[in-house]
Amino acid sequence: MSASTDSTWFTTDRLGMFIHWGLYALPARHEWVKNRERLTDDQYQVYFDHFDPDRYDPAEWARTAKAAGMRYVVLTTKHHDGFCLWDSALTDYKVTKTPHGRDLIGPFVDACRAEGLKVGFYYSLIDWHHPAFPVDGTHPRRDDAAYIEAAADRDIRDYQEYLHGQVRELLTTYGTIDYLFFDFSYAGRDEWWGGKGPDDWDSHRLLALVRELQPGILVNDRTGIPGDFITPEQYQPSGPMTDGGRPVLWEACQTLNGSWGYDRDNLDHKSAELLVRMLVDGVSKDGNLLLNVGPTGRGDIDPHATAVLADLGRWMDLHERSVRGCGPAEWTAPPDCRYTQRGDRLYLHLFAWPLRHIHLPGLAGRVRYAQLLNDASEIVRVQVDPDLPAQNTRMGGQAPGTLTLQLPVQRPDTPVPVIELFLAPRSDRALGA
The missing domain is CATH 2.60.40.1180 (Golgi alpha-mannosidase II)
Structure with a gap:
């Protein structure tokens, strides 16, 4: 952790909102729809051409998060499909070139600050749209031999400069940013050939850039080198998390229904009771909960999510002092x-x-x-x-x-x-x- 980084707010707040939102909200079949259905850029373009979230109201998002007891909000600025929610000078694959035509990140930042919420950005290290990103086992065209042959000369160093340049844009355009979630390194993962890690992202230089631009920011561990906190995903740790026997900051990132992006036909919704138990279980082990919503293509948080967050908020309204600023106890609790x-x-x-x-x-x-x-x-x-x-x-x-x-x-x-x-x-x- 940087000497200028203060994690007190993080271990005090304990509960945050994750928001996965982008072009994949239109097909509404999971945020990895381009990967799962092996879509070409031309096939995926229809979502770019029709992206116009006319009901986008970041002030309502921020109010919903605050009412649920959340104290920080993290938004996907760019997911693996490469689509950018801000007016990046480094690409035309951005919201300002869609029918919506306006930056989405600035209003989000302003809305969070107006509600007293900490501001977090998610940024995907992966980019299936960028012409310099080498094809690997995560890529939608991973089974297309002709495409792979045509992309054989791609140089990850060209993509590095794009990646670092976009991070610079995000961290110099919107004022103080409290939290940065990179996603993700996968070198050596058996399920994905050609996996990429810290050397591919030039992670040491990238993290140094982040520290230079935003000295107080908290950064996760997914660049492949140590950050300020670690990020178990879609499971609950069995105890306090450690590194080499030393306690570390950690945050479980969890979905409401197993999907991060809007997934219209996924009805595997978690109950409010289960969400409360997950939150409490994490805090008892000195961890946080980052709970995700996936807004619709028009910009609404869907009714299932709104209802369960309201139930969570009612519990937090009466019980937040058992969570906020709390951590593990020295005694072992009874069963259940x-x-x-x-x-x-x-x-x-x-x-x-x-x-x-x-x-x-x-x-x-x-x-x-x-x-x-x-x-x-x-x-x-x-x-x-x-x-x-x-x-x-x-x-x-x-x-x-x-x-x-x-x-x-x-x-x-x-x-x-x-x-x-x-x-x-x-x-x-x-x-x-």
Whole structure:
């Protein structure tokens, strides 16, 4: 991490919105549609010729993100198809040459700042449209022998200058940018022949350029050399992430339905409860969640995404202090639960609602007060004698040092209930249970 980079906002905010948007919103069949269907540039051109998002309202996007509890937003400035959402001087393959005819990035940046949100850019290192990008196993024309032969003399160094030049444009045109997500290196990946990595992107020079232009920016790890944070995608890490045994900043990037771009017929929608659990699980392991939406070709966030984000926002409205600024706890949570902690507040997130009681090892004598976070109603602490066995209606059999809480039978009407535990100093032994 650069000496001038401050990651405090990142580990405080914990939740951000990812936005994948571009020409692929028109076919609405996944953002890799050009790759999956092996489309030629001429076949893909129809989406360029008809790209006119008349309902694009970045202020509404920013309000939706903020209402969902998100505090930073990351937009795809260019995806693997090479289409640019800004008026790049280095290509005509850009939004200002489409029927829409106007820069999309500037209004997005202004809208985020107006809502007090941090601004992030995604930029694809891959470019299937650029004439100097060497064909490889990710390319839509990877099975076209004649095309591959015609492209045999492409020099990645020519593409490097384009790549670096576009990054310079993005980081000098729109003021302070807080976050940069490069995507992605794949040298040595068995599923893609001719994979590209840091030497192909000239990653050391690229990262030096980024640091020079935006000294305070956070940069991910996908150039193939270390950045400021690492980016597990579409899975939840089993524990805090490390590099060589040392803890590292990390952020899970996740979709709402398995697709990043707008995918009209994909109905594999995650529930609000699952999203909350993913967020809490990550924070309990000292990580962030970057949750994606894929707006339609007209520029709307689709109704399924809008509805689930509203549900997420309602949970965050009541429970955000169990997430914001929190990290792992020193105690191990009971089964089907997660702990997060900030200072003397310990938060118990219940993924499953138990009958009447929950037992918290190691917390006897450490809790001054307990309450449900959603309504601040007291949770009673129960004295259980560890020296007595369980018998009939009398509880027992808990290890010494276990705190037992008595819960209402009815689960609170919220995706994941949270109990807020106010901790006492270790020296305080006048707390009973």
